[in-house]
Amino acid sequence: MAVVKAVHGHEGEVTGLVQGTQVQGAGVQSERSDATLLLGIEGLAVRQVELIEDGARVVHVATDDESATACPSCGVFSTSIKGRAITHPRDVPYGEAPIALVWHKRRWRCRESACPRASFTESLPAVPPRARVTTRLRSACGAGIADGFSSVLAAADHYGLSWPIAHAAFVAHVEPVLAEPIPPVQVIGIDETRRGKPQWGQDPVTGRWTVVHDRWHTAIVDADGSCG
Template structure:
């Protein structure tokens, strides 16, 4: 409500009432703004969805989220024993041309690097644009030295770039490879074998009528997650298919041998049992004669000290 002063000598002429929840010139209460920011920060809602639910505009919710996010980002980092580092894809790459040199320069990278508490529930600790060693070291340089010294382990995928950054920024931490990415690498190997075999033998891309195409999803699932009927529907048609089926089943067995090896490592089995499973996996891959399977075994063997 706007009030007008009837005193002719009053220099202000008019004024509005205001309280803490409704400052002068505001159209929304501070409680509504705070609720909009917390929806995005704490409830995992998108900015668009929060704006629709509360009947406000996208900029209002985004500004409210920025204000709420400062409350979290300004707090000191929690103590972390196991730091997780991984890449994530976000947005699109942006290039801009330098007006002086005429060269195109990368101004926004589609890849970001995230830092998380891999042991407790502290969640995301930080995120930087890029996935180079310099990007990782730039974020670590902003953290206190005492916080970095408290980190005992760093979990990464099989990235030589991240490993090099950890050796420099966290020299006392032990680098470990999380088993999720190891199995993911084996599943990628299976898909590569399937595509290459279909292209070489059939001379075309896979079709829905091909047995290897029908079994593509079951090949990527764990053996214990397949019922006996599902396993037979995957195994028998591939076994009767010839060279393509034989390659895929050989690669699938290599993946399952790797999962067995990782399972022993997680359960803390004795070294003799683990060494036997490792020998079985490496021997099977070497005897397969499939380039993708051999590459998988070489990669796992190179990183074995970090996996185990």
């Protein structure tokens, strides 16, 4: 695999390549319609909205960001379309009726001779490469599990996601919080919680019932703060 070594030149341009990395007018035109503003996904423009029989809405969108035509490997903007593709990323709910996104995107050829990548498909920060859900849906799901939903499964059902995707969203949401230093504890307390119901057994000789298992969980907690 070829290695492209590049250094930064003037105004953020990457040099050391055969072609420049400035915007070259790749044919992406901005159309800020009311429907696009209502959808609110940065870099996507609404082209058509369909209402199907069950009341669901199918929203057809196209790329509305020139940076999506830049090669992810070398940064050179492409003007050569190789083909087209359609993806169906999931997004946050809108009202009671379901909504389905249909992203009509393009595949571009990378004409930079020093770049090992031959072609690439449009992607955006709002919908990263190979992502099946939008960034904001992933964020909403992770925050919901941390603050509102009773379980990962409940959030997955609400947003129409699989359990692994919902769990990954939760982990991504809490990792920055867990990385922060914990403030010192001022008051230490003891918290006891019964784990399930006690189990009873009958003595075969006396016939009396006695507790066989009674599980309790004892934890040391921060009684005056929010450290757990």
